[in-house]
Amino acid sequence: MTGGHYLKLKNITMTNTTTNMELISTHPVKKSDLGFHGNLFGGKLLAWVDAAGAAFASQVCDSPRMVTVLIDECVFKKPAKEGHLLKIYGDVKSIGTTSVTLAIEARSHNVYDGRQAIILGTNIKFVRIDEQGEAIPISQRVKLKYNIDI
Numbered sequence: 001m002t003g004g005h006y007l008k009l010k011n012i013t014m015t016n017t018t019t020n021m022e023l024i025s026t027h028p029v030k031k032s033d034l035g036f037h038g039n040l041f042g043g044k045l046l047a048w049v050d051a052a053g054a055a056f057a058s059q060v061c062d063s064p065r066m067v068t069v070l071i072d073e074c075v076f077k078k079p080a081k082e083g084h085l086l087k088i089y090g091d092v093k094s095i096g097t098t099s100v101t102l103a104i105e106a107r108s109h110n111v112y113d114g115r116q117a118i119i120l121g122t123n124i125k126f127v128r129i130d131e132q133g134e135a136i137p138i139s140q141r142v143k144l145k146y147n148i149d150i
């Protein structure tokens, strides 16, 4: 272990993370994904996180039309390097009338020993829209599924 941000999955020892998060996408970090100094480019990571979150929000809300309305503060805690696996995890934080807020973590995954380092953690709010782009309510079925009072 080289610090509190590392997680060891094999014996389920996890620190500084939400343990019940679901894996929602995986990206091998390629040379073309790097920015200056050989680190994964921040804008690329944000695009992956937004796309993975939108797909997860669609799955959670039983709707193909979910748009990003808010991304919370993003702190890039550690660099990801070429050859790392970048894994994105999500969890439902809350469901409003027309929106769902997801907790999202991007972790760099070491394929040799399963250790993970948190690269970025944030919350993203997605709104369900209709074909005209207007906000519409999340269904009661979804709220019941996630134990939200209706």
Ligand SMILES: CC(C)(COP(=O)(O)OP(=O)(O)OC[C@H]1O[C@@H](n2cnc3c(N)ncnc32)[C@H](O)[C@@H]1OP(=O)(O)O)[C@@H](O)C(=O)NCCC(=O)NCCS
Pocket (backbone or CB within 6 Å): 066, 067, 068, 069, 070, 095, 096, 097, 098, 099, 100, 125, 127, 129, 133, 134, 135
């Ligand atoms: C998302 C969008 C449809 C919301 O429209 P709107 O007229 O603000 O709708 P509402 O005021 O009814 O708000 C809808 C939801 O968004 C939330 N919201 C709106 N503005 C917000 C803000 N600045 N911060 C946090 N939440 C906000 C509201 O809280 C509401 O959630 P709730 O119903 O669960 O309480 C509209 O802002 C939009 O189209 N934005 C562009 C989306 C986009 O293109 N994203 C990038 C690509 S996916």
